[in-house]
Amino acid sequence: MLTARRTAWCLLSLFFAFGASPSSAPGHTGPSAPAAAIPHAAAAGEHQDDRAARIDAAVKKLSPIIIEMRHRIHQNPELGNREFETAALVAEYLRSLGIEVQEGVAHTGVVGVLVGGRPGPVVAVRADMDALPVTEDTAYPFKSTVRTTYLGQEVGVSHACGHDIHTAVQLGVASILAELRDELPGTVKLIFQPAEEGAPPGEQGGASLMIAEGVLEDPRPRAIFGLHTGPMQVGTVGLAVGPAYAAVDHFYITISGRQAHGAYPHMSVDPVVMAAQAVTALQTIRSRNLPPLEPSVITIGMIHGGERFNIIPAEVRMEGTVRTYSEFVRNSIEDRMGEILNGVTLAGGGTFELRYDRGSPATINDPELAEMMLPTLRRVLGDENVDNQEPATAGEDFAFFANEVPGFYFSLGMIKPGTTSGGHHTPTFQADDSSIPVGMRAMTSLLFDYLESGAAAR
Numbered sequence: 001m002l003t004a005r006r007t008a009w010c011l012l013s014l015f016f017a018f019g020a021s022p023s024s025a026p027g028h029t030g031p032s033a034p035a036a037a038i039p040h041a042a043a044a045g046e047h048q049d050d051r052a053a054r055i056d057a058a059v060k061k062l063s064p065i066i067i068e069m070r071h072r073i074h075q076n077p078e079l080g081n082r083e084f085e086t087a088a089l090v091a092e093y094l095r096s097l098g099i100e101v102q103e104g105v106a107h108t109g110v111v112g113v114l115v116g117g118r119p120g121p122v123v124a125v126r127a128d129m130d131a132l133p134v135t136e137d138t139a140y141p142f143k144s145t146v147r148t149t150y151l152g153q154e155v156g157v158s159h160a161c162g163h164d165i166h167t168a169v170q171l172g173v174a175s176i177l178a179e180l181r182d183e184l185p186g187t188v189k190l191i192f193q194p195a196e197e198g199a200p201p202g203e204q205g206g207a208s209l210m211i212a213e214g215v216l217e218d219p220r221p222r223a224i225f226g227l228h229t230g231p232m233q234v235g236t237v238g239l240a241v242g243p244a245y246a247a248v249d250h251f252y253i254t255i256s257g258r259q260a261h262g263a264y265p266h267m268s269v270d271p272v273v274m275a276a277q278a279v280t281a282l283q284t285i286r287s288r289n290l291p292p293l294e295p296s297v298i299t300i301g302m303i304h305g306g307e308r309f310n311i312i313p314a315e316v317r318m319e320g321t322v323r324t325y326s327e328f329v330r331n332s333i334e335d336r337m338g339e340i341l342n343g344v345t346l347a348g349g350g351t352f353e354l355r356y357d358r359g360s361p362a363t364i365n366d367p368e369l370a371e372m373m374l375p376t377l378r379r380v381l382g383d384e385n386v387d388n389q390e391p392a393t394a395g396e397d398f399a400f401f402a403n404e405v406p407g408f409y410f411s412l413g414m415i416k417p418g419t420t421s422g423g424h425h426t427p428t429f430q431a432d433d434s435s436i437p438v439g440m441r442a443m444t445s446l447l448f449d450y451l452e453s454g455a456a457a458r
């Protein structure tokens with residue numbers, strides 16, 4: 001198996017005018033841990049109401065600063081493994097909160113370790129920082145006008161996947177946790193990840209490289225939390241328990257034959273006919289080889305062959321993607337692709353090459369952790385605002401973390417009521433500022449409740 005084909009990225013010159021950091025209010029000393037292992041609405045006692053009130057007050061106080069930081073990040077987007085200024089802003093801000101910071105993890109990643117004032121377990125939370133080669137077309141006063149060269153073409157750069165919101169929310173979470181540090185029962189590892197969308201050609205990056213560089217060790221978290229902007233109304237969240245995002249693989253097929261005049265097909269070994277048979281035959285993996293209730297996608301997105309209408313070409317190249325949720329299905333598809341291509345080209349007299357590159361694995365929301373934490377989301381946001389989502393066939397490299405320790409990953413509603421947004425990765429994508437305080441409240445509460453339950457179980 002060869003390494004994954006990567007898209008090209010270019011270095012940006014950026015100018016951040018990073019200034020104000022919030023004045024850190026002295027931490028509160030909370031009362032002792034509640035007896036209940038898992039807090040939820042019915043069991044929420046006075047202690048929890050107090051904590052909720054303190055979190056709400058901190059969200060209210062800090063949101064304007066955090067939204068301002070979001071605007072700065074949004075106006076200065078950086079592509080994967082090039083998040084130099086974003087990382088510097090994150091590191092400086094975390095230090096201003098008195099948090100121990102490690103920089104340069106997996107190129108530009110930043111990791112903060114916040115040790116609470118009470119003993120307890122370690123938990124991690126992750127935000128991604130990279131932007132995309134998409135030219136922004138929104139009416140935001142803070143819209144990005146950054147341009148760069150990407151794959152030899154001049155393009156705009158923007159946060160068209162909402163990672164600016166994720167980074168800002170996590171800075172907000174760090175601020176609140178720092179304010180409530182004295183009552184925090186354990187340690188929170190704040191992971192700011194580069195290159196979620198993929199590393200530049202010839203480079204490694206993202207979650208897998210952070211793990212290889214030891215981000216989940218010393219101290220090792222018991223669980224990891226994360227969020228992503230979703231096309232739902234602000235104030236709502238959603239998650240799929242169990243498989244949530246698909247494994248993302250990328251394949252390359254070359255079918256080779258023999259070139260000939262189009263009028264003399266018997267002189268050729270026609271790769272176009274073999275490719276056409278292969279395209280339809282590959283769809284029988286889904287319909288004939290796999291159990292019908294096992295989800296998967298096999299898409300051929302590119303097919304190239306030939307230069308002229310009356311010439312049978314020597315080869316046809318195809319590329320596509322496979323999306324799966326289980327290793328069994330993933331392995332079966334890769335195996336069957338090889339067998340089918342072998343059969344089709346044997347029958348046609350040609351040959352083939354298949355390169356199958358495995359990207360991020362499926363993101364699984366750990367069912368036990370989800371059962372434990374859903375009451376927190378329902379308490380903080382209201383039952384009616386926590387949706388069960390269908391698994392998405394898109395991918396998310398949070399999967400690498402969630403393969404190591406139990407993961408909890410949810411969608412944060414980003415559409416301001418009365419407005420619309422273009423899809424993720426499009427020029428008109430708009431994630432509203434008002435999703436930031438919601439994310440801060442939700443994530444801070446999740447981390448506190450997780451640690452509290454672990455502290456109570458000690």
Ligand SMILES: [Zn+2]
Binds near residue numbers: 161425
């Ligand atoms: Zn994306």
Ligand SMILES: [Zn+2]
Binds near residue numbers: 196
């Ligand atoms: Zn994204």
